[in-house]
Amino acid sequence: MDNYELVAAALSKITNTQVITYNEYLTQKDRNPDQTFQYFDSNLLHDIYLVKGVVSSDVIDVEEEVENSTRNLENVFISFSGETLEIKNLNANTTISQLKNKIFETKGIVPNDQWLTIQNVLIKNLSGKTLTVKNLNSKTSINQLKNKIYETEGIPPDEQYLNYGLKSLQDHQTLSYYEITNDTTINLSTRLRGGSNTIQVLDRDFLDPRYDYDFTNIKPSGTYTRGNYKYVRPYGWNRMAMRVLNKYSDNSWLGVNNRTNISESVEGEWIVSFHGTGKNNVNSIAKDGYLLSKGLRFKYGRGVYSTPDIDWAARYADIFVYKGENYQVVFQNRVKPDTFDVVSFDSGLKFFISPNDKEIRPYGLCFRKI
Structure with a gap:
């Protein structure tokens, strides 16, 4: 089995566009000189397809946050x-x-x-085009802004990814919450959309086979921790490592240094979690997490949902076909300790809710035949 071909098939399903391997690109580029190719943006994939949802907000006063935060x-x-x-x-x-x-x-x-008005906001996309959205006010929500962009550009709101000041803008928040004032420039990215003539090319460095581990036929045994938190290995899945070594300021979050016992944590290591990739299932996991968190006190109103249980994450994962067989794919992540809330079922099943998507990092893709 070619790992890159399997990953390309999975990403084609996840993004609803055509993704091919670099070797396939070398074969096709001369045969199809009029075809447009571009490298697959792995960072954008993670930012857009993180499973996000609302935490019970009945204890959160958004207006108070707006009035008292600095600008x-x-x-x-x-x-x-x-x-x-x-x-x-x-x-x-x-x-x-x-x-x-x-x-x-x-x-x-x-x-x-007083009702303060933000007259214009500038929206800049990846191609450098700038759109001016007019007649806004300080209480305009990000979702309302997305609808205005949709009216002008025809990009559906759920395919828009807005970013300002290194922050991902969440639908339920307001412009003033993010310190957005008149003539502020907001960056717009979009989901990789089906129907495009552009073929996405998977870079040869996307994976890091040195750290692959096939758990498909391994039976559960022993107790493991990562980041001083119980780690249930993805038994029954084939984990393919993404190339993330040296991607961030240091590698301690991966636990690659000074591990003397494979079952124990090391200093600075982050906790392992999993999340499904099915964008059509986002509403389901958001609803499940919301109902589970309702009535609990959280200091955050929205977050990235993941779980230490891969089989639970698989409930929200895409199913795709590769060489005539059905597969599922789930992201394996590291979550920074002490930065997320935990909600639990009576059965012991847990959700992690990370308010900052920079504090949850993917480092592997897990596959299994179904």
């Missing part, structure tokens, strides 16, 4: 009734509440009666 402002122009008021000498510690107080001091409009 990066200098001078702001306030327009009302045909008049423009300039508020000067603001700084990085100025809050929206303080800005409203300055308006009150100048114009006598009480803060609770």
